[in-house]
Amino acid sequence: MQRVVCPGSFDPVTNGHLDIIGRAAGLYDEVVVAVLVNLTKRSLFTVDERLEMLGEVTRGYGNVRCERFHGLLVDFCAANGITAVVKGLRAVSDFEYEMQMAQMNYRLAKVETLFMTTNPLYSFLSSSLVKEIAKYGGDVSGLVPEYVLERLRSRLAEE
Numbered sequence: 001m002q003r004v005v006c007p008g009s010f011d012p013v014t015n016g017h018l019d020i021i022g023r024a025a026g027l028y029d030e031v032v033v034a035v036l037v038n039l040t041k042r043s044l045f046t047v048d049e050r051l052e053m054l055g056e057v058t059r060g061y062g063n064v065r066c067e068r069f070h071g072l073l074v075d076f077c078a079a080n081g082i083t084a085v086v087k088g089l090r091a092v093s094d095f096e097y098e099m100q101m102a103q104m105n106y107r108l109a110k111v112e113t114l115f116m117t118t119n120p121l122y123s124f125l126s127s128s129l130v131k132e133i134a135k136y137g138g139d140v141s142g143l144v145p146e147y148v149l150e151r152l153r154s155r156l157a158e159e
Contacts, residue, residue, distance in 0.1 A: 002028045003030040004085065006031055006033050012151070013054050015125070020116055025061045044131055045155065049151070073085065085102070089116065095115070135156055
């Protein structure tokens with residue numbers, strides 16, 4: 001079985017994330033969407049909330065499962081029988097950072113990294129940008145799944 005991981009914070013999951021997850025699901029037997037637990041970073045949504053949203057918006061894929069991880073991605077890969085990471089690239093600046101991570105992951109544990117270029121519709125899209133626009137009342141519909149949009153609006157109304 002060819003199993004890959006799509007790691008990230010997914011705070012919140014965007015249509016760009018779903019594009020990469022869906023394309024990976026069409027190529028591999030199983031895609032594990034791994035949500036990073038980062039205790040030093042203040043997130044809008046808890047890890048459990050992000051996992052729940054990801055589960056909902058990836059429900060249509062029979063070969064996608066969502067998990068949490070902390071620590072080194074290569075350790076998560078070893079524990080789950082994963083030999084490759086799938087990452088989306090929006091711009092050259094993404095590549096520079098991701099290439100360093102890919103080379104380190106390979107050096108540490110022979111885990112390969114596969115890069116997918118982002119659909120041009122989402123090349124500008126990031127979770128941080130979505131949160132900032134939504135925080136100031138901007139329209140982010142079409143940038144995140146409808147289910148996530150509802151959760152985002154609800155959360156921002158609480159603040």
